[in-house]
Amino acid sequence: MKLGFYSISCCAAALLLAGCQSTNQAQNSSMEAAPSVGQISSNDVDVVRAVGSNIGDRILTALQNNDYSLVKDLPIGDGKNVFTQEKFDQLYQKVQDQGGIVSFAYLGDLNMRPYHRMLWKVSFKDKPELKDGAGVDVLFEVVMVKLNDSYRAAGFAFRQ
Secondary structure, rough: OHHHHHHHHHHHHHHHHHHHHOOOOOHHHOOOOOOOHHHHHHHHHHHEEEHHHHHHHHHHHHHHHHHHHHOOOOOOOOOOOOOOOOHHHHHHHHHOOOEEEEEEEEEEEEEEEOEEEEEEEEEEEOOOOOOOOEEEEEEEEEEEEHHHHOOEEEEEEEEO
């Protein structure tokens, strides 16, 4: 089971990065200004928490119900690329291979400047091939960042 959740984490990170990389060489070589990562101040924490909890809840609900429409317009990555249906489908299949999500609950967040980490407990369904019949709980993490003047999920992953 450990290897499976490691695969989900790697898959989520790889899919996110792949979805956020440009395939247009001309665009990559242009002299665009790099996005500015700002500090999340103590005044910003409530806003970041609200935005991040919405993002995390929608990602987990989408993965629980196979509903890409919940995540297609979320502020994930650098804003130039989207979390595509194909990437979502690949991640959904990995989640299903682990038994599927039965429930999730927000645990809290950590202010780790310049990022803000948000954590959920995710419970997976029992898998018939496991002798004990017990499901498994893992952590789900969304890393929030202030990019230019907006709050975005820099990434997300399952952690065991």
